[in-house]
Amino acid sequence: MVGKENRTRSYILTAVGVVVALYVLFPFFMVVLNSFKAQASIVESPVALKGASLGQLSKNLNAVINNSNFQFWYAFGTSAVITVISLVLLAVLGSMAAWVISRNNRTKWATAIYMTFIASMIIPFQVVMLPLISTFRDVGKFIGIGMLQSIPGIVFAYCGFGGAMTVFILTGFIKGVPYDLEEAAAIDGCSPEGTFFRIILPLLTPVITTVTILNGMWIWNDYLLPSLMLGQNGRVKTLPVAVQAFVGSYVKQWDLILTAALLAIIPMVVIFLIGQKQIMKGMVEGAVKG
């Protein structure tokens, strides 16, 4: 009897799970399906399979990729460059700063810097975004290198905004790395910077992965910062900004909009499916520590 009851229970649970999954995945299904259709058959019935063809998909893809408002490959490349450089810099500079803070955690200045980082995590972007633009404009004028509408400028901004969380998570981890290791290296004649790069940095790989996943999800999908710093129709644009600019100029052209959405979704989904375990673990660890 108990076995039968358990089986019924498991059937019900699976059924619930499937229904929820269908609901969650439904919008994605709509995107994929309607990317295969022309505008007319989308308007006629968005859920019907009728009118979907591979030929239409390649037609839509061509129209979107070569669109002068979207410039998919260019936006994709810009997003990738900005994300990768920011992530590398945040990982290296963040580890360096976190190491200094955790090795001096008894001094007042290190505690003060650490507390400032933690407190700053509560600051919403909205309160700094307007002065940020004017500050960057002034700094750009001063050093003669444009900080707005430029990749170095936005990478610099991401290092500043991502710094607090990165240092916070990394410091927590480095505190657990035994100090004996460094002392042994110092006795063997290794310089402090050598100790850091040869001994500490390799030990940080798991936590750097976590930080990189968290920062990567944020930077890749971020819209507000690039839209303000790079401008809606600026020379340099990231993928979210390009999607917004594209949709703004093609209201109700759902065949093009949904194909653009498909193109914006695919890179993220591919990366996720490759490293899903790591990514889901990293997202949880980041939240639990942050």
Place this chain on the structure above:
Amino acid sequence: MKTNSAGNKGISLILMIAGLVMTIAAIVLDFMGSKASFRGPLLIIGVLEVIIGAYLYPTLKHHRKIIYVIFLFPLLFAFVVTVIIPLLLGIFYSMTDWTGIRFTKFVGLANYTAMFKDPAFLWSILMTFVFVIINMILVNLVAFLLALLCTSGLKGDGFFRVAYFLPNLIGGIVLGYIWQFVFNNVLINISKISWLVQTKTAMLAIIIVYVWQYAGYIMLIYITGLTQIPKDILEAASIDGADARQTLFEIKIPMIASTITICTFLTLTSAFKQFDVNLALTGGTGSVPNFMGQYLTNGTQMLALNIYNTAVSKNNYSLGQAKAVLFFIILACVSLIQVRISNKKEVEL
């Protein structure tokens, strides 16, 4: 490092002095109003030379300290320039007639009093709170139920986790447009009139989309919490004859109190800052026939979007900045209260 060779010392000093001269020259040139394009590179090379010079300086005693400073400097510099300086400037600008480029006079709290007389802004605050509260409850409830489902030992739970988490991967802008399509073209066959047209249903739509996007992420955190409950406690409970309901309320929920705190905090702060979905799904539109005696057209506009529109679309930077400062204060208060309540609860448990 090993030898205090005079050569190293010489190189180090020359580099530092040359770097300082170049840095100062660049700053002086700028203050003299020079537009020479080489002053930027001059400044950067100067600073780099000082750093390299300090690094090469042959001293065993201070080398560690020099390394500490060099290691801390880059990130701290970026942090100060992008967060601290704009924050302080922002608080100052909110009390002036700042136009985004320059300000002419100090106006005290005029911006702050002005925004509280604006019904559209008050409506935004109200909507934000309504959204945050409903959203916090719904996301946590849905996420917790999904976590229970995924840990109940059903087959293929790995697939379900991935499926439920998927929406969280994609940015709010893209999601907003996808759902706009779903509401305007797909669900319209059932609802006759699009949900995004009327303010009330449009708010509901934003909540649905946000729960859809966020619950999968929160679910993962609850799953981690639930799987960390020691197995022997659950076994002991089942031997003592506890039914499923008792196990849930008397053991599972108290055991994951700290996870609940984290999740509440996450949903709270992220819902407050919600911008992308709001912008892409409704753009903040929606009519409100009568609020404080005024007809409003920003029915679904939440705080973050209101701030953005005030400054960027309506070009009223100082007012937008004042609203942002208020937004910061609200967020800070809510976070503090939330942390305090949760700490108390955890102690009691």
